[in-house]
Amino acid sequence: xxxxxxxxxxxxxxxxxxxxxxxxxxxxxxxxxxxxxxxxxxxxxxxxxxxxxxxxxxxxxxxxxx
Amino acid sequence: xxxxxxxxxxxxxxxxxxxxxxxxxxxxxxxxxxxxxxxxxxxxxxxxxxxxxxxxxxxxxxxxxxxxxxxxxxxxxxxxxxxxxxxxxxxxxxxxxxxxxxxxxxxxxxxxxxxxxxxxxxxxxxxxxxxxxxxxxxxxxxxxxxxxxxxxxxxxxxxxxxxxxxxxxxxxxxxxxxxxxxxxxxxxxxxxxxxxxxxxxxxxxxxxxxxxxxxxxxxxxxxxxxxxxxxxxxxxxxxxxxxxxxxxxxxxxxxxxxxxxxxxxxxxxxxxxxxxxxxxxxxxxxxxxxxxxxxxxxxxxxxxxxxxxxxxxxxxxxxxxxxxxxxxxxxxxxxxxxxxxxxxxxxxxxxxxxxxxxxxxxxxxxxxxxxxxxxxxxxxxxxxxxxxxxxxxxxxxxxxxxxxxxxxxxxxxxxxxxxxxxx
Numbered sequence: 001x002x003x004x005x006x007x008x009x010x011x012x013x014x015x016x017x018x019x020x021x022x023x024x025x026x027x028x029x030x031x032x033x034x035x036x037x038x039x040x041x042x043x044x045x046x047x048x049x050x051x052x053x054x055x056x057x058x059x060x061x062x063x064x065x066x
Numbered sequence: 067x068x069x070x071x072x073x074x075x076x077x078x079x080x081x082x083x084x085x086x087x088x089x090x091x092x093x094x095x096x097x098x099x100x101x102x103x104x105x106x107x108x109x110x111x112x113x114x115x116x117x118x119x120x121x122x123x124x125x126x127x128x129x130x131x132x133x134x135x136x137x138x139x140x141x142x143x144x145x146x147x148x149x150x151x152x153x154x155x156x157x158x159x160x161x162x163x164x165x166x167x168x169x170x171x172x173x174x175x176x177x178x179x180x181x182x183x184x185x186x187x188x189x190x191x192x193x194x195x196x197x198x199x200x201x202x203x204x205x206x207x208x209x210x211x212x213x214x215x216x217x218x219x220x221x222x223x224x225x226x227x228x229x230x231x232x233x234x235x236x237x238x239x240x241x242x243x244x245x246x247x248x249x250x251x252x253x254x255x256x257x258x259x260x261x262x263x264x265x266x267x268x269x270x271x272x273x274x275x276x277x278x279x280x281x282x283x284x285x286x287x288x289x290x291x292x293x294x295x296x297x298x299x300x301x302x303x304x305x306x307x308x309x310x311x312x313x314x315x316x317x318x319x320x321x322x323x324x325x326x327x328x329x330x331x332x333x334x335x336x337x338x339x340x341x342x343x344x345x346x347x348x349x350x351x352x353x354x355x356x357x358x359x360x361x362x363x364x365x366x367x368x369x370x371x372x373x374x375x376x377x378x379x380x381x382x383x384x385x386x387x388x389x390x391x392x393x394x395x396x397x398x399x400x401x402x403x404x405x406x407x408x409x410x411x412x413x414x415x416x417x418x419x420x421x422x423x424x425x426x427x428x429x430x431x432x433x434x435x436x437x438x439x440x441x442x443x444x445x446x447x448x449x450x451x452x453x454x455x456x457x458x459x460x461x462x463x464x465x466x467x468x469x470x471x472x473x474x475x476x477x478x479x480x481x482x483x484x485x486x487x488x489x
Contacts, residue, residue, distance in 0.1 A: 029193065029200065030196055050426075053425075053428065056434055
């Protein structure tokens with residue numbers, strides 16, 4: 001699985017980089033950024049789900065890779 | 067003395083002339099029916115707005131009032147979100163619902179950009195300020211904030227009962243924003259007056275309201291002139307020098323943005339810190355659980371922000387329209403209650419309860435859409451540090467006199483008197 005941010009929806013609330021700091025960071029204006037390739041490991045899966053569930057703008061997706 | 071023609075005497079004179087706009091009759095007094103006559107400035111709303119909102123959500127769910135020249139109050143999350151996202155049909159040219167509407171041509175800039183701005187100007191005015199308010203940027207204020215919280219508690223020495231709203235919560239955001247703006251730290255008491263006048267003085271007679279607002283603008287202009295003479299590394303100097311579309315900002319933009327940063331940064335965090343302490347003082351089980359598991363604080367904090375969201379915004383309807391079942395008229399107000407959205411059972415399980423380990427909490431305390439609170443990262447830092455220091459220093463506390471707790475009226479809600487027994 002990978003995480004993805006819809007930058008059209010993101011408003012920089014920062015819940016993703018608060019809750020899942022291994023998967024997300026912020027840019028110079030505070031908008032969320034996916035770190036690296038956004039690949040979710042078993043260790044970061046819970047963080048990823050929290051980030052998705054707490055984004056006020058519903059801007060984060062977990063994408064299942066085939 | 068440094069000269070900057072933008073802030074010369076004739077600007078001050080023009081700023082003191084009352085801008086054109088429309089005023090309506092001021093209506094105060096008990097509300098007859100909250101679905102047809104609501105007012106967020108009446109004591110019943112200030113004391114406990116949640117049962118009123120819950121009742122409206124069942125039977126309305128978009129309430130109306132003829133007060134303030136006419137306005138609407140959506141209380142479902144879905145409707146609040148729809149208004150927040152729809153900047154085509156709802157304008158931010160005034161965001162304080164009262165008896166004065168600024169002229170239409172003040173849009174898209176408004177009196178205090180970017181909170182009062184509409185697209186496309188909004189984006190550019192906001193972009194100027196975003197870098198100063200990122201999580202990384204506000205972390206620089208954390209050591210001073212922590213030290214200041216300790217100093218406030220040091221001053222409690224020997225007292226069994228303290229006012230956590232007046233003697234703790236209010237001072238923290240005042241000091242932090244004064245530092246960021248480069249204002250004298252001892253000016254805090256003046257800020258309190260400015261905040262109360264702006265946000266709670268909505269139903270004052272026009273002459274008195276204008277006079278009080280002028281005092282705020284005069285203070286801001288004094289600060290601008292002080293910074294022109296002695297430029298320094300702070301937000302005031304930054305705004306004076308900032309450029310948009312190839313030229314420096316207008317004087318109105320600079321002073322309007324300064325008013326925004328000063329006013330919006332104080333009442334809000336003061337309320338969030340106060341409400342959180344009030345909850346913990348009256349809920350020993352939650353306080354004991356947090357003391358035993360301090361790692362829960364970030365989660366609990368989000369729940370306090372959901373359940374006691376301090377900030378309600380306002381919008382103005384752009385044109386007559388039928389919207390979500392009601393007939394809105396151009397220039398009707400929308401009272402945009404994020405607190406009501408945050409307690410909608412259609413959006414949150416156990417919406418009326420405070421669940422301090424709520425893991426899924428998609429609350430709207432800092433708004434939704436393009437106007438997301440610019441200072442949200444600063445507010446979260448202040449709230450976290452204020453609670454951490456309080457819990458470290460005062461693990462045992464309770465309401466000294468529940469009946470003596472008072473709450474602010476208007477669009478920012480939080481305790482203004484909060485006597486806590488700490489001995």
